[in-house]
Amino acid sequence: MTVHPEEFYARATLKVAKDLLGCYLNRCLPSGIILSAEITEVEAYTADDPACHAFKGKTKRTEIMFGPPGRAYVYFIYGMYYCLNVVTEPDGIPGAVLIRGLKGVGLNGPGKICKHWQIDRDLNGANLIYPDSSLWVTKRPSGLKPKIQTSSRIGISQAQDRLWRFYTQNNADTK
16 A cells, blocks of 8 residues: 655645545554554644644644644643644644544544554654654555544534544444
8 A cells, every 4th residue: 555645634634634534544563563454533623723732823742733744743631641643734834633543443542542553752743654664644445435424523622513523434433
């Protein structure tokens, strides 16, 4: 399977979010074992979104969200979980897509994904375009166009009215 070029990620966050469904997240663990699973659930966050970490501007934590696109934005929440996002939008404009679900048992939540796949802040800024890195995204199989469902995002207190959670129809792992 092939990777997407940087231009794929340098587009509107909502478009990238939907286009990531059916693609594969890949992880080379420190042991050399390679994990790969289909992306089944995502959430979009943009610069004008009060639920976005970069809404109030660039900080040390959020600087990766300002580009370049196609990089990993990994952050720590609730004092116990890491979450993986894919940086979107052209360089200088913050945006990201949270990876919420992967096809497979126990991979239905961003914290679970990061725990099982050993994703932490060490991978913040990882270039998702290179398959020889520790973390990368590959294109969905040719001809596959998943049926997409939408809903409000999970676990946020602001901008709850935005239906920016996207998931594949009939995904048994999605709640």
